[in-house]
Amino acid sequence: MAELTSMMNIGKEMARKLTAVGIDSAEKLIAEGAEEVFQRLKEMYPQVCLVHLYALEGAISQTEFNNLSPARKKTLKAFSDSLK
Numbered sequence: 001m002a003e004l005t006s007m008m009n010i011g012k013e014m015a016r017k018l019t020a021v022g023i024d025s026a027e028k029l030i031a032e033g034a035e036e037v038f039q040r041l042k043e044m045y046p047q048v049c050l051v052h053l054y055a056l057e058g059a060i061s062q063t064e065f066n067n068l069s070p071a072r073k074k075t076l077k078a079f080s081d082s083l084k
Contacts, residue, residue: 002026009055009065017045030060035079042083050080 004015007026021040023029029037034056041048051065053076058065068076 004029007059008062009058014052014055017041017048020044026059029056034060034076038080039083050077053080 002025004010004018004023004026005012007029010018018024018029018037018041021037021044023032023037023040034053037056038048038053041052054065054068054073057063057068057072057076061068
């Protein structure tokens with residue numbers, strides 16, 4: 001299993017939070033998907049924001065989070081807004 005910190009956009013602090021919500025490997029993050037994992041993070045850490053969701057999506061798609069397509073960012077923003 002690949003370590004979370006080996007993924008793009010995932011630092012030690014994010015990896016710690018992911019582990020706390022049951023995501024302890026890159027494979028688990030990919031299998032669960034950015035939205036599902038973000039929702040879990042938001043429940044445990046209410047301060048996580050849209051940038052965290054972009055970072056998760058970027059990690060899964062192996063893209064710098066600020067290079068996600070505008071269409072994908074729009075979809076992710078709508079999802080994040082729905083959790084408020």
